Every structure is written in structure tokens, then in C-alpha cells.
Amino acid sequence: MSKLPLIATVLILAAGADVALAQDMDKTAKRGAAAYRLCAACHSLHPGVHLSGPSLADMWGRRAATLSDFGRYTDALKKSDIVWDETTLYAWIADPQVMVPGTTMTFRGIENGKTREDLVAFLRLALAPNGAAKVVKEGLIPAGMARGQIPADLSSVGSNQRITEIRHCGDGYHVTTADGAKFPFWETNVRLKVDTSPRGPRSGEPVLHRSGMVGDRVSIIFSSLAELRQSIAEKC
Ligand code: HEC
Structure with missing residues (x-):
């Protein structure tokens, strides 16, 4: 016991x-x-x-x-x-x-x-x-x-980010967005990117994305490499 x-x-x-x-x-x-x-x-x-x-x-x-x-x-x-x-x-x-x-x-x-x-x-x-x-x-x-840190969804951005025209002239890119705004960027500050994921830009609607501390660095993101190749004209 x-x-x-x-x-x-x-x-x-x-x-x-x-x-x-x-x-x-x-x-x-x-x-x-x-x-x-x-x-x-x-x-x-x-x-x-x-x-x-x-x-x-x-x-x-x-x-x-x-x-x-x-x-x-x-x-x-x-x-x-x-x-x-x-x-x-x-x-x-x-x-x-x-x-x-x-x-x-x-x-x-x-x-x-x-x-x-x-x-x-x-x-x-x-x-x-x-x-x-x-x-x-x-x-x-x-x-x-x-x-995980999935990048921002670029498939539904506003008209201030949707690009309608990109030209390269001299040492700069000249970008027009869907709201009619036009921006000149020094070519050195522009990154050209491709995002082929479902969260990437819609086909035919490249996206302008501002980044960097100073605010003069931008990325231009395309839905495919073919689109990147075709979208930028050398035109002054
Ligand atoms: C800067 C980005 C980055 C960070 C931060 C990072 N990894 Fe990685 N990891 C990678 C990349 C890229 C590979 C593929 C490497 C290669 O193919 O040589 C990888 C591969 C691996 C693999 C092998 C996967 C496989 O399929 O064999 C393991 C396990 C792993 N990482 C664990 C970790 C852990 C745990 C941490 C945090 C302590 C970590 N990683 C932090 C980018 C990163």
C-alpha cells in the first residue's frame, strides 16, 4: 500500500x-x-x-x-x-x-x-x-x-501606373501613363523587368513602379520578354 x-x-x-x-x-x-x-x-x-x-x-x-x-x-x-x-x-x-x-x-x-x-x-x-x-x-x-514576401500585385494598378507609351531618346526614357502624365527618366535610373507570374502586369499594360529613397529610381515591368522587346521605340 x-x-x-x-x-x-x-x-x-x-x-x-x-x-x-x-x-x-x-x-x-x-x-x-x-x-x-x-x-x-x-x-x-x-x-x-x-x-x-x-x-x-x-x-x-x-x-x-x-x-x-x-x-x-x-x-x-x-x-x-x-x-x-x-x-x-x-x-x-x-x-x-x-x-x-x-x-x-x-x-x-x-x-x-x-x-x-x-x-x-x-x-x-x-x-x-x-x-x-x-x-x-x-x-x-x-x-x-x-x-513569404510575395511581390506586389501589378495586375490591377491605377491609371497613374499603367504605361501607354515608352520612348528612348538620348540618355533617357520618356514614359506616358494612362492618366496622361508624361515623365522623363535618366536611363541609368530605370530598371526594365519582366514579371510573368499571375500577379504580374496584364498583357499590353506595362507598369511604372517608383522605388528608392530619392524617388527618381523607377522600374518598368512588362508581362513578358516579347512585350519588353516590342514596347520601346528609339524616337525623339
Ligand atoms: C536572399 C535570399 C535568401 C535568403 C535570405 C534565404 N535563402 Fe535559402 N535559398 C535561396 C536561394 C536563391 C536558394 C537556391 C540556391 C542554389 O540553387 O544554389 C536557396 C536554397 C535554400 C535551401 C535548399 C532548397 C532545396 O530545394 O534544396 C534551403 C533548405 C534554404 N534555402 C533554407 C533557407 C533558410 C532556413 C533561410 C533562413 C535562415 C534562408 N534559406 C534564407 C535564397 C535565400
């Missing part, structure tokens, strides 16, 4: 330790979630959503550079023979350039080993099947961070 309270005490202590362990894991993943901010600029946790970097969904146990719908892997990563697990990810986020010289993941790395452990603890959940939904539901990161 006297053994019972002892067993009960041991059970309670064991349960307590379990809870403490779970709480500790929770805190670790929470800190890791904060560190994941560094990755969300270039990656989505949603399957099939590729930004500057490939989607990180369902990463565990997969060989590096094998997503068939991501066409921008470097040969360096393809030839690396890495399989993604906690050890390889821990090394990768320390310094991708050291692990795979020549990779285009231009991330300077996380020096602090504890921060890397925390991030790997978060990724353990986030890169598992349905991980994006789980980490959002558990309040670890906001939905927007799980989606």
Missing part, C-alpha cells in the same frame, strides 16, 4: 518533466520563429510557391535541389549530394557559401549556435507536411510570413 503514493509521486514528477520539456521545446520553437524572419524574404513555406528561393515545404529527407518546378537551382547545389535533415540544415544556415561554394543563396549566415538550434527547432515543425498551416495555427508566425 505504501508504495502507491511513491508511484503516484514518480508519475507526477515524470509528467511534470514532460510538461517542462514540452514548454522548453515551445520556447525554443518560438525563438526560432522569430529568427525565421531572416528567411521569409526569399522563401515561402507553402508548397509550389517559389520566390527568390525555392519553397521550403516538405523539406525533411529530401535531396537538395530536386524540386522539379523550381528552375533556378545552381549547379553547385545540384551537385552537392546534400540530404536535408537537422544536421545539414544547421550547417547550411551557419554559412551557405561555406557548405556549397557558389550557391546563389546570398545569406550571410547565423553565427550564434543557439539561434541556429532554435531555428532548426522551428523548421522541424514548419517544414513537415502541412507545416505552414500548423505554425500559423499555433501562433508561431503570422500567415504573411509563412507565405
